[in-house]
Amino acid sequence: MSIYLTLKQECYNANMQLPKLDLVVYTFGNVSAVDREKGVFAIKPSGVPYEELKVEDIVIVDFDNNIIEGNMRPSSDTKTHAFLYKNWKNIGGICHTHSTYAVSWAQAQRDIPIFGTTHADHLTVDIPCAPPMSDDLIQGDYEHNTGQQILDCFVSKGLNPEEVEMVLIGNHGPFAWGKNAAKAVYNSKVMEEIARMAYLTLQINPNAPRLKDALIKKHFERKHGKDAYYGQGC
Amino acid sequence: MSIYLTLKQECYNANMQLPKLDLVVYTFGNVSAVDREKGVFAIKPSGVPYEELKVEDIVIVDFDNNIIEGNMRPSSDTKTHAFLYKNWKNIGGICHTHSTYAVSWAQAQRDIPIFGTTHADHLTVDIPCAPPMSDDLIQGDYEHNTGQQILDCFVSKGLNPEEVEMVLIGNHGPFAWGKNAAKAVYNSKVMEEIARMAYLTLQINPNAPRLKDALIKKHFERKHGKDAYYGQGC
């Protein structure tokens, strides 16, 4: 029996949430889950329909993109996942989709403004949209460079990936992450819903103001501060 | 056996309607039901997914926010519910969601104009949007003050909570109430649908006129006047 069975199961479960949450059509998405101790992550195989996906199809890859276990080719976005795991030591799962509203903001090349408490419950800044890649990076190691592009965006904006767990890639779409694969999927769904609300908000009032600082602070700390009082504290 | 079992069951049933009616993703909502005789209300525990929620998880709280029965932490919005029950003696249930279209109007900081008979069947005025809270109130007892903010909005606009059973909190989202928890959920769904229609109406005709007074009066009285002739009269 594979020593990676638990990890594969976590990855499989998280991937199977994507169609249930209406975050994907066909195979337009992938989730990975990391095992820091073993130095590997589990990721969806490329182009396999969700209704056919099995736990044993999940591929195990190390942070240098070597396939450690599995008979199938891993997701074509694997190098982006590997890059982020290598550079951000505290994330446990990554989710990439082409969900409709998040993609539309990415294609519009705009950060998603923080308009309300639904947003502030999850992060205190606009959801950043990384600019499209330069041509030489595209022609180089594209998926690896997509990871680089996310990292550069976070460095240049002074963002902490443990506080801001989501990003848009200009012209492409969303990536989200979290302490594990389930949380990465959760953040993808939240981002999609925030993207939809922000779109509607601007349609109703093109001059809608950003959320005031006091409310941003209050809502985020309700859920994430040291005196957080949302949830059952476990 | 708990003397609050019936109340918990009413609260549980109403909460379980939220995902069925597409009013919530994850745990972004909560419903409470009051027992005026016993001076308590039942409310959803904080952060528990709907698919895991059980009747016995429902928490019993009094109007001063003391937990009377239950092992879980009540919704983080409990103080808002308590405040409204304390001040409005005739309401029997309260529902708070982050439903998409209602939130978008709240983020746009606009009242929802009364554009048609679907709206007038339920209330005779625009759905009010309370302004965002002042910074000192936010930094104070936030959820209590959210109740205060709703009350202030109704007082300043001369609205009666038995006639207008819904409100938007600027930058946050909708609250609705009614004679019981089921009616509060009903009003939340109606508000979401009205919010969606009003949004579309303005997209089709930015100069769409408000509904004329004679039609407002006619439709509301058809359903709610002393000679109401909608429904089976029970």
Added chain:
Amino acid sequence: MSIYLTLKQECYNANMQLPKLDLVVYTFGNVSAVDREKGVFAIKPSGVPYEELKVEDIVIVDFDNNIIEGNMRPSSDTKTHAFLYKNWKNIGGICHTHSTYAVSWAQAQRDIPIFGTTHADHLTVDIPCAPPMSDDLIQGDYEHNTGQQILDCFVSKGLNPEEVEMVLIGNHGPFAWGKNAAKAVYNSKVMEEIARMAYLTLQINPNAPRLKDALIKKHFERKHGKDAYYGQGC
């Protein structure tokens, strides 16, 4: 056994399509079916949720609004149905809903322009929007006058109810009809879809042209002309 059982069953079946086709929330809709020989029609009782509706709840009413059979109060819109059956001898069923996109056009007080072949497959003109009623008619016999308002709209525009089987009432919502109740529901669904497409068309191109006459004629005759070649000819 009731001599109206078949008629009630037709009416019941058609009503039960409304929630399946996403044309209603709660009880915001009603369908009727006529029996010309007996001079009566069957209609949904007022305010009864679809999940509780039973065949025997359906109410039988004559064209002067007398209840002929049934223990429940008929739909509050019954007089509108009676008026239309009385004046338009060849229609067999009527459907009224508050479907989202059709209501939004009605609230915007605009005819729905004929933009494409989906529309032309069903009617050759814009879907008419009757103007809101004058105040004295509203204060009079409101539901009867709603029928009058529809009739006046068709007379003033020179429309034939056997060719144009749908209308919007300004500020209110859609009515559709057809040779039987099932066809009335079909026309309601088609109108909703046409309303949605026309809304999106104008968002994408505010100067989108109406469909050219040759295409209007061609598509309508493909389905409805004397040499129609759509369907199985039965």
Added chain:
Amino acid sequence: MSIYLTLKQECYNANMQLPKLDLVVYTFGNVSAVDREKGVFAIKPSGVPYEELKVEDIVIVDFDNNIIEGNMRPSSDTKTHAFLYKNWKNIGGICHTHSTYAVSWAQAQRDIPIFGTTHADHLTVDIPCAPPMSDDLIQGDYEHNTGQQILDCFVSKGLNPEEVEMVLIGNHGPFAWGKNAAKAVYNSKVMEEIARMAYLTLQINPNAPRLKDALIKKHFERKHGKDAYYGQGC
């Protein structure tokens, strides 16, 4: 037993995907599958609801529109399918729908701009919108001429139907094709999703730029180039 049973089954399966993928209401769509060796294609009968459709209802037609096998009248769009199979030797299936967003772009008479990688994963150019037909062609052999119109559009724009597997007909709606019927349906769904994202993109940013050439090339070759590395290579 029919020698066309396998072909009918392929055609039936593809047709039954349309309601599951939310690409049709009622009978507003049809899929065909070709057998090049036998010189025939299988197509949905006209006007038959999906819930009643059976494998044996599928009609077998040759490229000159003669019915080879089947008791029902074939889709009213059959001549368009025949024309395309006759002219484009390498396509194996065709799908026509009235899906909402694709129709809306067709009614707006606009090509769908290539805004992102979701689009570029499937084709490297804007999705072309053929202009509405001239009046004399409409009054002639309409469905045959619809095929001609698609062909002319591809010739005039220098497009290859093996690289661009989808088109909009101005004022009408989308056609898609592929190596088989399942792939034609897949392309219809992808086109609908791309149409929806492009619509939202322009709402969020009316000046959204087209995707840069390097990204167009990169994404298309990832999936379709000679060194393609998406999927399992089978």
